[in-house]
Amino acid sequence: MRRRQFLVLSALTPAAMALPATTAGANETARHRFGFASDGSAFLLDGKPFQIRSGELHPARIPVEYWRHRIRMAKAMGMNTIAVYVMWNYVEEREGVFDFETERRDVIAFIRLCAAEGMWVLLRPGPYVCAEWDLGGIPPYLLRHKDIKLRVRRSEDPRYFAAVQRYVEALSRRVRPLLVANGGPILMVQVENEYGSYGSDTTYLEEIRQLWISNGVPGPFYTQDGLAQVRQNHTVVPGGAIGLSGGDAAQIAGARHSFPDVPAMAGEVYPGWLTHWGEPAFAGQDSDVSAQLKGFMAGGLSFNLYMIHGGTNFGFWAGANARDDSGAYQPDITSYDYNAPITEQGAAGPRYHAYRSIVGGAVPDPLPPVPAPIPTYTSEGRTFTPTPFASLWDNLPAPLRSSRPQPMEAHGQNSGFVLYRTKLDGYTGGKLDIRWVHDYATVFVDGRYTGGFSRPRIPAALAARLNVTNDNAPLTLPPGTGAPTLDIAVEGMGRTNFGHALVDRKGILESVSLRGAELTGWEVFPLPMDSKFIETLRARISDPGRPGLFFRLAFDVPALGDTYVDMSRWTKGVVWVNGHNLGRYWTIGPQHRLFCPAPWLRRGRNELVVFDLHQTAASPIGFAATLAAAGAERAR
Template identity: 50%
Template structure:
C-alpha cells in the first residue's frame, strides 16, 4: 500500500479524564509473572541489543523483548512539552519512542549546524526518554519524508542545477559529501546514547522507505559505512513497505527490517524471505495527514485495535506512526504530488495526524482504547497519564483585535544585483530556503493581454502599476474561490487587465512546502522557469531583466518591521495586536476570517493558514505566550485594512 494514499483525518476529541493505573511499565529484573510481557530491563547502564538467529525476536541482554513504540518528532513539539508527550506515550503502555532527526532542521546552510537551541537539542530529548524508563529508535535519514519540507534534505543542495538526491557518491558526489558532513556531525552525539554505551537507543535506521524511491544497494551500504566510520556499529534497520522491500531489496546488510503499513501478516512474509533478521511493524498508521484544499479534515475512522491486538498476542514488535503528531511550525510543512495527475498538494500546518495524543497533547478516545488493549497484555498497568497543560480562551472582550501595522511594500530589502537576474531565479539560486520573493520589471508599451508564469512554485499575487491584478496558484483551489479581492486562478496563465504604458509588473511569490515523497523531489521555489506575455496578435515573448527581492520572512525580518504603510489599498499587509495576559495557556487561533498568510506570536512563526481549509485554526502553545504584553503579527496576501477582525482563541475541543 502506498504510504501517501489518502486516509481520512479525524476531528480532535476533548481531553479525557486521567487514565487510571498505578504502577509503572518500566520493568524490573526477575520474573515478570502472570501472563504479561517478558522481562524488560530499565534502560540504565550498558545493554546488549541484538537479534535472535532462529526466530523473530529482538533481544536485550539475551532475553526476548517486544518493542512497543510510538513515533513523535522533537522538531514538532515545543521543548517545554517534550517530557509531557513522552509521559503520555508511556501512559499508553509503550516502552519505546521512535524519532526522526530531521537534517534540514539542524543544518540550515552548508556546515552550519544547530543541535543546541530550543527543540533542536536531540541529545536532551533522548535522555528525557531514558529518564522516563523508555527506549529509543533513532531515524536520522538523511531522508525522512515525514510530510516535512523536502523530506528533511537541506534545500541548499537545490542550488546545483543538476543535483541528484538520495543517490551514491558516484552518481552525485555533492549530495553524498553533504550526507557525510551531516553524519559526521550527528554521530558523536548519538554514539554515547546507544544501549551498548549505557544509553536508551536500541537501533538506528539507515535512510527511509528507499524502496519507494529507487533500487540502489550501493547507496544504502554507503550510508551504513558512514555510520561505521564515525564510530556507530549498529544495530541498524531499514523501513519500507513489504511490496517495495521485496521489489527493491532495500534492506541494509545485517540489519533488522521495519515495515511501513506493517501488519502481523507482513511480518510473517518478511521473515519467510529474510530469515536471518527479525522484522517489526515499523509504521502502523494511527491516522493520516491533510493537504490544503481537502474537502475536510476527515473522520476518526482509522482504528488499529485489531492489528494492535494481534501484535500484543503474538508479542510482535511495532511502532505507531504517529502516537503524537504535533505541529509543523514555521515554513516546514511539506507537500506531495498526487499520483496519476501530478497535482501539487501542500500539507497543512497541523500534524495532529488523528494520533492517540492530539496536537495539543490531550488523550483522545483512541488513546484510552489502545491503552486498555495494551494493558490487558501487561503484568503491571501503565503509569497514569500526566495532567494536560493549561488552556486559554480568548473571546469577546478578551479577543485580540489586530489592526493595520505595516506594508510589505514599505519594508522591501535590497534587490539582488542586476547581473544575477537576467532571468527569474528560484529561491535556492540566491541562497533562500523559505518565505517569499518579489519579481518585478517595467513592461514598457507591450500591449500584452495574457501572461504565463511557467513553473510557478507555488502561489503568486500579481500587481500592475501598483494595482492588484489577480493571483495564480500551483495548488488546486476550490471552484468559485474568489473572495472579495479578485479571482485566484489555478495554474500558470492569466488574462491581464488593460496594461498602462510603462507599467510596473510585480509578482509576489510564496514558496510553500517542497515535495517530500516520490521520485520528483527536485522542487525549487519561486519562479523556476520563465514569464511570458502574449499580445492581441498572438505574439509571445519571454521577459528578461528581472529585479528580484528576497523575502525570507524569518525572525530577524519580522523583528525589524517598520510600522509604515503608504498604500493601505495595496494588499500584502501586516496586521498587529499587542495584548496583556495575566496567565498563559494553550490555545488555537481562529484564522477562518482571514485569507492566506502567516502568523507570528512573540516573534515565533506558528505556520501558514489559508481560507480554503480544511485547517482553520493554528495551535499556539502556552510556552510561546507570556504573562504581560504579547504581540501577534499577521501577514496576509489579500486582506485589506477593513473592519478589524477579532482574533478568537479557544482550547482544542
C-alpha cells in the same frame, strides 16, 4: 495502506535534561546488550526476547517545554520506546553550519529525556525521512545545483554524498554515547527511509550503513519499507532488521518468510493520516488500529505507532506531495495532528484510552497514570481586532538583479516569500504566463492587485473572487499604456517530501512572458520572513489599499494556557505570537485555527502579528482573530 503512496506548564531545566544515575529502563551507567536472535525470530535485550512497543514523536514538532509531557503520555499508553526522526535540514539550514541547540533542534536532549523517563529509542536519522516535512528533511541548499537528483539518491553524486557524510559525522559524535551498548537508550539506527519506493540501489544503502560504522555507530541497524517494496527491491542492509510501513501481524510473518535471518517489526502503524490544504476534513478520523494492536500484543510482536503524537509544523516546515513538476501538488497543512491518539495539544484523543487498555491488558506490570492535561486559555468569546501597521512594500530589502527570474535556492533562500519586479515597456495588457510558479503568487501592475497564480488547486468560487488561476494557467492583465512596474510576490509553500518531483524549488522556476514575449531585466527581493525580518519591520504603510500588509494585536493573558488563534475570517498568510511563527493559514481549510502553546505566551502583554496576502487596510472583513479554547482542531 501505504502512508505516502501517490499512484502542566514547567520549563525544562538543564537538570531535567540530564540522565539520572539510575532509571527504570535505560541509563548511561547500566550497559545493556541489544540484538537479534540467531534465527531472526526475535529482538533480544540482554539475551531475552524483547517486544518493542514504540510511539513516534518528533521533537522538531513539539515545544521543548512539552517534550517530557509527550514522552510520559506515550509511556502511559503502554509504550516502552520512542521513535525519533532527525530532520537533517532543520539542523543544517546553511551548508556546513550545524545547529543542534536552538529552538527544537536539540535532539540529544530529547533522547536523554526519553532515557530519564525509562524509554528506549529508535533513531531515524535519514538522511531522507519523508515525514511530511519540507523536502523530506534534505537541505534545500542542494537544490542550487541545477542537475541534482534526489528522487533516487545515489552515492555517485559527490555533491549529495559529501553533504550526507558531513551530516552523519556531525550527528554520530553526538549520539555515540547514547547507543545502548554505551549505556544509552538507542536500540537501533534506521538506514535511509522507504528507499524501496524510489529505487533498488542496495550499494547506496550499504554505503550509508558503512558511514555510520566508520563514525563509531556500529548499529544494530534496520530499514523501513512497505512489504511489497522490500520484497521487490530487496532494500535491506546486511544483518539489519526490517521495519514495515503499514505493517500488521500478517505482514510481519510475510517479511519473516522472505527474510528469515533477521527480525521484522511493524515500523510504521498508522492511527491517522496526513492532511493537505483544500481537503474537506482532517484525514484519518475513521482510522482505528485496535485490531493491529491486539495482534501485536497477542504475538509479542514489535511495532511503532506513526504517529502517537504528531504535533505542529511550526514555521515553514510543512511538506507536500506531488506527482510531477508542476501539477498534482498538495501542500500539507500546518497542523500535524495526524489524528494520533495524543492530540496536537497533547491531550488524550478519542482512541487513546482504548489503545491503552489493549496494551495494558497484555503486559505484566500496571501502566503509569496518564499525565494531567495541559491547562488551556480562552478569550471567552471576545473578538480581537488586529490593526495594520506595516506594508511589505515599505520593507523590501536591497534587490538582487538577474536577466531571468531565479528560484529562491539560486540565491541561498530556504523558505518564505520572494518578490520579482520588472518594467513593462510598451504595455497594453494581455496574458501573463509564468513557467512555473511554486507555489502561490499575487500579481500587481503599478501597485494595483490584478490577480494571482496557485499551484495547489483552490475552489472555483474563491479563484474567481481573487482572480487567481489554478495549475499555473495564464492570467489576463488589464489593458493600459506606458511602462508600468510588474510585481510578482511568490510564496513558497512546502517542498515535496514524497513523490516523483522530490526536486521542488520555490519561487519562479524558469521564465515570465507577456503576450508571448519573454520578460527580462528583473529585480529579485528575498523575503525569508524569519524572526529577524519580523522584528525589524518598519511601521509604515504608504498605500493602505494594496494587499501585502502586516497586522498587529497587543493582548493581555491573565493566566498561561495553550490556545488556538482562529484565522477563519482571513484569507491566506502567516501568524507570529511573540516572535514565534505559528505557521500558515488558508481559508480553503480544513484547518482554520493555529495552535499556540502556553510557553510561547507571557503573563500580561503579548503581541500577535499577521501577514496576509490579500487583506487590505481599507476592508472591514477579516480582522477578527479569536483566541479560542484549546482543543483538537481536527474536530472542526
